[in-house]
Amino acid sequence: MMDYWWILFPMAAFAFAGWTQWLNYRRQKALLDVVRTYADKGQEPPREILDALAGNAPGVGSTRQEVRQGTAAHYWSLVGLFGALCAGFAWASWGGRLDGGTGALSIVALVMGAVCLWSLICAVVLQVRGKRG
Template sequence: MGMIFWVLVFSVPLFGIVYAGFTTWLKYRQHRAMLDVLKVYAERGEAPPEEVLTALTKGFSLSEAGVTAPNPVSAGMAKAQGPIHYWSLVGLFAVFSAGFAYASWSSGLAGYPFTIVAFTMGAVAVWALVMAIGLSVKKK
């Protein structure tokens, strides 16, 4: 049991760090390729066509014929999350908070760590509630 715990404790954050580094490297390569395309037009002394600028700034669409490049940023990711997103987070973290509170209560004195997690999850649920109400009022 002890070995599995330590493997999970250290491998999950390390995987996250490696994944973040890899995606950052891919984004760097993409921006470098974009600059290379613009550099070719600058060396010729020409302004790049509007289609090229649109493709470089907004990405590529897989629905166009002959285009196989992925869209770098989807439209849904670029926009701020709406109130429905935060309402779902309220429900999720409220259930987590209740579950950890029950685990703390049923464990007696050994449940102190569950109490900390329950309060943390409850705080996140309250934050999501404030965001959901704020965005709901703002939309009206």
Template structure:
């Protein structure tokens, strides 16, 4: 069992991503169910449903129908992309650069015996991600005004 963890430690990351994705979907389901119950409550009492509530419920339904690979609706993804600033990209560059440095230091100092090769590989991948994001920031800032 100890060898299983030693050899396949990296599987914890995709498993955690699946778990958090499932948790997010469950919370979205609960939120939409509660909104529907609120609309039903208004209808049973004979009151008019607030238009903001109906609009929000309709937008979420449209987003679910038009969802893309990321799980976000097209409209929500567009709005998110508009709000996503160059400062966020620079944060990503700094964060992935720092992580790559930490993995490289861990590989050089042999903190965990036998992980020198995998840690160097992770550091190399993170350096590539950091460099690609930095290049994207530089190119997008160059052509943003045009």
């Protein structure tokens, strides 16, 4: 049973993703209720509400707005995340302390390092492209 302790990590990621999606659903539903109230009165809803519904409002989901996919900030955050994961798995695999000498954690560290490198390249390219344009 203790051989499968690592399954907790993907299960936690799935649970977190589900929780985030549920919260987003609740937020969207509340915004639609507000729009429906305006429509019942025959009024146009304020632009801020429509922007919030589209995900463009500065106050609503501001962390998602600041680090939007496809931006340099998004990839820089991935560099930090996967760099830390690579370092952690490399440390855990060093000397075969945690994986019993199988090298499985070394492979995970290698994959995390590759994703970190890919994120770094994307971040630098988008950073340079953003400064030119």
